[in-house]
Amino acid sequence: MGAEESRAGNYGLMGANSVNRNMNKQIQRARPWSLLHQCSVDQWKAGHAEAAGFQETIMSCSGVVFKDCSVTFCTSRQGIINIKSGPIFSFRRKSKFTKMAEHFEYNHIPAHLSSIQNFHVKSVLCYKGNTVILHLVRNLMTQFGIIDLHQNKFLGIFGHQTVEFVNEALRGEISPDGAMVMIKIPSLKTGNNAFVFQLYDLDTKQLVSEISPPYNHSIFAFDPKSCSSRLAMTSFKEGHDNSLCLVRAASWDILAINSRVDDLRTSLHPNLKDLKYSLEGNILFAVMVTSGCHCREKRTRRFQPIDVSIYIFDGENAQTLHCIQYHRYACGVHSCPINYMPTFSYCGSRMAIVLNDMETSTDHIQIYKLPIYGNLQNRCRIRILQQFSPEIIERLPLPARLINYLRFQPEYV
Template identity: 25%
Template sequence: MGSASSRRLPHHADAITATYDLDSEGRDLWRLVYCENLQTWKYSAVLWGFDARMDYTSNVKARLQPWCTHGRHFAVHYDLPPKVMERPYFLVTITEDCFKQNTYVRLPCSYRSQLHMELEPSGHYLKPLQVVGYKDGIAILQANCSNINHQVSMDFVVVHMKTETVLSVHSETASTRHYLCDCIISPDLSSFVLKPNAMYVLNFCRGEYRNAMQVISCRGNQVSTLLDGSAVRSFVAFDPRFKSRRIAIGNYLKNGRDITCIYDLEDDQVVLECLSSQYQTTHNIAFSADGTYLASLILGRSVKDGLFNFPRVLIYTSADLSVTHVIRTSNLAEVPTLSPSALFPVFSDTGRHLAIACGEQGTFYQQVAAVNVYKVPQELNLQSLCRLKIREHFDHQDCERLPLPSKLKAFLRFQPSYG
């Protein structure tokens, strides 16, 4: 395959970068440094510090919310009728497709008769049991249940994958039917944001879902409700600098326009907003590892025949939500609604690079064909430079095993200080 340094910018990589009031040094720091075909990107991604367990294939079509699972693809299997009477529990098997690793979860026997299966076509996207959230070894299962009285409910089962234990179960009562939800887990794994999945509810159950965000403790208790009546179009990312306290919200509606804001969950208020002078409707947002930057994949105004237009990526500085850089995408004018483009933009584990999808030139019904990698500006001080040098020889998992104090290991893993 060759090293990353030997594969610099094939001729088809024609991405254009644009900036607002940046000098030549700023443009150089955000420069395009590498391009790779999507089919082989999963191998090159590791060389550039991106998560090796992300699934960039068309499996994204079957799950609708890959940002909630950090790009991972999980298959869920459970006891069939011939087996259920052999055990005093209901056995669920979660398989991460990337490594074929199984996690076995024991649920109460009552789930045997309560799981509800949707009919096609909605049943293709909404399974009786499926993973709707994942982060750092914590997975959230959505179980769609219906009892003999036809009462509809959705259980969200928080699972610790390594120990195969259920941490909590949060139950939501649905009015008439089940619908797919997104669960975005906080950096400290203490809570998650629960919201309806926009793609599913707008296609299969309009008006039959709860259009609100809820903050749920991973121990099962509801913490708060926000954006009641306007949550379905929103995209959420936790600010890694504030544990579970602050989130970035994309498509936050203000004065009839979509903006990006920072919301403090403890104070229950918006604490930071970007200017509404430019178009900012987004299809995905992501923080860098240390929370310095927030990247937003802009959804263009022209949407036709199920094809999306992603003209650019906005880069905000998290300190004041000002737009510090704009990256114009390549050939993403007519992209299928369900495509790997939903996984991007993605920051590397160290925040040194940003990956953005690009399409194939001159084709109708454009598919994501390649991935462009951009260099991200870094903080220039002795500590940061030493950290970058160490990370050239030790990956994320290696840092965890070093005989160092926990705070220093967290610094090497680019985890922000909460103190």
């Protein structure tokens, strides 16, 4: 059964075992970017996701970004629920802080920081593995906190600012080795609404380097193939507002540039929502959505879909490889990003998206084959991960370094 039959919806009647067999058969002969499978969200949750090699079963969330979820942390996907607030939360405080903030403040912030030193959680800035970076506020000033979820331990505070920032103004990402974090914050040195990138060492909690990009909407992503020394950045070069650059961290040297990311626009603002690498780092994805608010309007019940375009680039030279476009009944301004962002399989060779046909608001999941780059070692990793689940990988009688490689963790972790 090929991709065209999948597009017609014949996979809807398949059980999980049939999905697994068909996926293994198709993956050998299908070309890159081919549609491998399509199913409903309910079928995805009922076993199609696991059979196709995906860990994420939650592909939609009713949470509002910066109210229930953050750009990187979904309360539904991470299983965070609204705790029952006791006397520790006054009515005034509960009205100011989200369910996500309440969860972390109640369960992970030491009591003396919350009650005595007056630290409050505003949101989750970013996370990687068991490390979570929180946006904290004390006396109307922003700071950042580090939490180790594995040890359930608060590791300290860094990045003291002299003002309190709104969550929407911040963006952060932890490096692949967990040693650094890059944070985008409004600049306090100029009055033209400029932003600054700050690179912090998470061990010493000291500022390593900073730079002001030429455009306020510039975003970034760490390269998984490097320790913490290389990033991808959009609109990073002066005069190139529609560009993608590969940049050396700390020195900020541009290693490669694609000066035309979006063929339809001269600027990536305000359509660009996110920039992310594939698991092994050989491919880059820039997610563009229709600008403006597309929430359901209560009086007319009018619900406009957004157009989502995923531009795909080579992770080594930033050159354009492909583009996938689809429709989604969501809002790119207020919806939790998992409603339109792609997710990747265990093996890293497949991408899943949730989309809607124009004729109906029913949610569908589609799986696409990604091109496989790299050496024989990477190809062997993909084949092994297509045969064994992550739980089995952990128990294989292999050296720790090889286990880490199979889990897409850097060898230096």
